[in-house]
Amino acid sequence: MTNIDDLELEAAGYEAAMPRRFSKWSLGALSFTLTCTWLGTGSAIGIGLTEASSGGTIWALPIAGVMTTIVSIGMAELASAYPVAGAQYYWSFMVAREDYRPFASFVNGWMSVIGWWLSSGSVANFVASMVLDITVAWYPDYDPKQWHAYLIYVCLIWLAAAINILMANWIPLYNKLMFVLAVLTLTSTTIVLFVVTKDHASGSAIFTDTTNRTGWSSDGFAFMLAVANSVFAYLGSDCGAHMCEEIPNPSKNVPKVMIYPLLAGFVTTLPFAAALLYATPDIDAVLHTVTGLPLFDIYYNGTGSRVAASILMAFFAFLFFSNLVANATTASRTIWAVSRDGALPYSGYWQRVHPGMQVPIHALLLSAVFVSLYGLIFLGSSTAFSAMVNAAVVFLQTSCVLPQAVLLWRGRYRVLPARYFDLGQYGSTINAISVLWVVFLDIIYCFPTEIPVTPENMSYVSVVCTGLVCFVIVLWHTTKKGIFKGPRVDFGMLNARREEAIEGILVDNDGVKEKDIGAYKGEVKLERD
Numbered sequence: 001m002t003n004i005d006d007l008e009l010e011a012a013g014y015e016a017a018m019p020r021r022f023s024k025w026s027l028g029a030l031s032f033t034l035t036c037t038w039l040g041t042g043s044a045i046g047i048g049l050t051e052a053s054s055g056g057t058i059w060a061l062p063i064a065g066v067m068t069t070i071v072s073i074g075m076a077e078l079a080s081a082y083p084v085a086g087a088q089y090y091w092s093f094m095v096a097r098e099d100y101r102p103f104a105s106f107v108n109g110w111m112s113v114i115g116w117w118l119s120s121g122s123v124a125n126f127v128a129s130m131v132l133d134i135t136v137a138w139y140p141d142y143d144p145k146q147w148h149a150y151l152i153y154v155c156l157i158w159l160a161a162a163i164n165i166l167m168a169n170w171i172p173l174y175n176k177l178m179f180v181l182a183v184l185t186l187t188s189t190t191i192v193l194f195v196v197t198k199d200h201a202s203g204s205a206i207f208t209d210t211t212n213r214t215g216w217s218s219d220g221f222a223f224m225l226a227v228a229n230s231v232f233a234y235l236g237s238d239c240g241a242h243m244c245e246e247i248p249n250p251s252k253n254v255p256k257v258m259i260y261p262l263l264a265g266f267v268t269t270l271p272f273a274a275a276l277l278y279a280t281p282d283i284d285a286v287l288h289t290v291t292g293l294p295l296f297d298i299y300y301n302g303t304g305s306r307v308a309a310s311i312l313m314a315f316f317a318f319l320f321f322s323n324l325v326a327n328a329t330t331a332s333r334t335i336w337a338v339s340r341d342g343a344l345p346y347s348g349y350w351q352r353v354h355p356g357m358q359v360p361i362h363a364l365l366l367s368a369v370f371v372s373l374y375g376l377i378f379l380g381s382s383t384a385f386s387a388m389v390n391a392a393v394v395f396l397q398t399s400c401v402l403p404q405a406v407l408l409w410r411g412r413y414r415v416l417p418a419r420y421f422d423l424g425q426y427g428s429t430i431n432a433i434s435v436l437w438v439v440f441l442d443i444i445y446c447f448p449t450e451i452p453v454t455p456e457n458m459s460y461v462s463v464v465c466t467g468l469v470c471f472v473i474v475l476w477h478t479t480k481k482g483i484f485k486g487p488r489v490d491f492g493m494l495n496a497r498r499e500e501a502i503e504g505i506l507v508d509n510d511g512v513k514e515k516d517i518g519a520y521k522g523e524v525k526l527e528r529d
Helices: 005-013 026-033 036-041 047-080 088-097 098-138 145-167 168-196 203-208 219-234 250-278 283-287 295-303 305-337 361-379 380-408 424-444 461-480 490-504
Strands: none
Touching: 026 088, 026 168, 026 250, 026 305, 026 424, 036 047, 036 168, 036 203, 036 219, 036 250, 036 305, 047 203, 047 219, 047 283, 047 295, 047 305, 047 380, 047 424, 088 098, 088 305, 098 295, 098 305, 098 461, 145 168, 145 305, 145 361, 145 490, 168 250, 168 295, 168 305, 168 361, 203 250, 203 361, 203 490, 219 250, 219 424, 250 295, 295 305, 305 361, 380 424, 380 461
């Protein structure tokens, strides 16, 4: 029997180099661990409370969740049409006009790589701050320095890389266990805060208090800032697309592991956020914490016990570290995927897969080095590092909608082939909403979150993003223009494989079950233009 997954990958321009070690369950668990909305909500709740208090924080979450899900549904369709680990990089090549394909894939590939690097740094930063938070709670005389946070940050980055390298074959099981632990921790924390908290906020305060502490005169604008802040909680939904070469039947399974974890996060984060706000009767008090993360203060106020608060915080930090491990996994696959076509300098080195461990070790090490170096900003300006965190959202979300924007421009049914997950008549609407939403985010992130503006609270997102995009453009014109050709797609073979799938000749990765061929009816031929 012939493996349709590997043959379609060959037609897409690549040889199968990674074992399909993930199942829907294990890859869905990894995606949930990476997105893990309740962790993002807890880590960034202080910003939301500043911008729109309790009411703004809790109502911003469903808005951000619905909009991020819409963006991810558009991505899931592309992942079903083009199940290649390069994801945004590969999609940009396939949907763009022939003369723009190399440039489009090069730029979007770099945006995705940079976005995952910045995301890894932001998660490591939060975990390091949580460690210091627990330390300060037990040793009040301890004065945490920025270089202390940096040392913890570096240790976390390299520990995550080591786990991905030395425990490669255990990563699917590891993520299943983390999923179970996350559900248990989330449930127990929510129940404890609702049941044990004595000095708590009123229901009306939780759902209606929208006090604006930013200094902006417009409460509506402050609420929009809170909505943008909530997007961080849903970041990483493209994880499944970058892992699609490690799961059987990716055209059918990857859309599921992209959407289901988001829906699970949407359902679970609202009770958790309500529990945190319930245990926060005095918002101004928790906002003035030494490390800048009010979560420990909320846990302490809710439980009335330093020991209990430390235990809850330790589980939260450990699960957030698992999020960092998942970030390292996804970032390495992204680097490996785009390096196969020479998009990065010294691509031949980064695309290597260790024959024994069967993971892209060099890509993992490159990510660890870059994220460690850019964390040096800790020692200079915490405000600049905060801009890097927001830039992670800008780069990842923008890279996700650029191919959707091209679909709208060129015509969806002119470009997209037949696919398992087809949005049909709703596709154009979903793509348009996705693009408009991300344009809104890109603009809103450029505004400072506090007024009056000072060098300390100024938003440097526009500077960071402009600088990094200019770097990519300069790199293109100086090293890759006229040389880089993008993926080496065999369009004839790819169409032939799809025709064989329609006829039921090929089978799925198990080598037993016949391919579900009904989804391929009305096939659209892939063409160069």
